Amino acid sequence: MLLEAHDLGYRYSGKHPWLLRHVSFSIEPGETVGLVGPSGCGKSTLARLLAGYERPQEGRVTLGGQPLPKSGYRPVQLVFQHPEKAVNPRWTMKRTLGEGGEPDPSLLADLGIEAAWLERWPNELSGGELQRFCVARALGPQTRMLIADEMTTMLDAITQAQIWQAVMERARRQRMGVLVISHEHRLVERLCSRIIELGGDRA
Ligand code: ADP
Ligand code: MG
Numbered sequence: 001m002l003l004e005a006h007d008l009g010y011r012y013s014g015k016h017p018w019l020l021r022h023v024s025f026s027i028e029p030g031e032t033v034g035l036v037g038p039s040g041c042g043k044s045t046l047a048r049l050l051a052g053y054e055r056p057q058e059g060r061v062t063l064g065g066q067p068l069p070k071s072g073y074r075p076v077q078l079v080f081q082h083p084e085k086a087v088n089p090r091w092t093m094k095r096t097l098g099e100g101g102e103p104d105p106s107l108l109a110d111l112g113i114e115a116a117w118l119e120r121w122p123n124e125l126s127g128g129e130l131q132r133f134c135v136a137r138a139l140g141p142q143t144r145m146l147i148a149d150e151m152t153t154m155l156d157a158i159t160q161a162q163i164w165q166a167v168m169e170r171a172r173r174q175r176m177g178v179l180v181i182s183h184e185h186r187l188v189e190r191l192c193s194r195i196i197e198l199g200g201d202r203a
Pocket of ligand 2: 043044045149
């Protein structure tokens with residue numbers, strides 16, 4: 001489904017100035033787009049607006065021409081840099097995965113998730129292993145759009161490549177849009193057909 005940002009404006013409450021202003025773009029189903037910009041320009045904030053975790057003060061986000069659903073499964077899924085902040089430490093990995101619906105065994109295999117890890121607790125996995133679970137959870141059958149906010153920044157090159165290969169394969173099959181937010185220009189250029197620059201004069 002087409003994801004559209006219509007003239008978004010966002011400022012944190014209090015005395016903060018506008019962080020995002022007049023931000024408009026769209027991402028087609030099956031399209032992979034990069035989002036780059038200097039640190040602090042609002043990329044992660046924009047990611048949260050696109051996934052529906054925050055509401056913009058100006059403009060709107062639509063998916064397939066409709067506002068994002070207010071409850072239930074989020075069709076725009078967000079994966080960010082630190083997986084340990086995205087999981088409940090008191091849930092086993094099996095339960096964590098269950099949040100996104102029944103996991104598809106072939107997806108788990110593509111992501112290199114071993115069956116034995118399902119019984120573990122988050123603190124019994126490495127950062128890279130934990131991130132694979134966060135990616136698997138985000139790639140449920142109802143996901144229309146994945147926002148990867150520095151998703152593989154902390155990982156070694158081999159793990160990074162394996163995760164991206166699984167994500168791109170799934171995105172192609174589900175005609176899912178992907179927004180790649182990363183400061184690694186080589187990664188963005190390799191994966192994306194188009195790049196949006198945020199911050200500076202071109203916001
Ligand atoms: P980026 O991901 O591009 O580095 P962020 O969206 O994380 O940028 O942050 C953009 C700006 O908003 C930064 O100056 C940051 O300090 C500020 N910011 C982030 N979260 C909050 C918050 N909850 N309250 C106030 N300011 C915030
Ligand atoms: Mg950020």
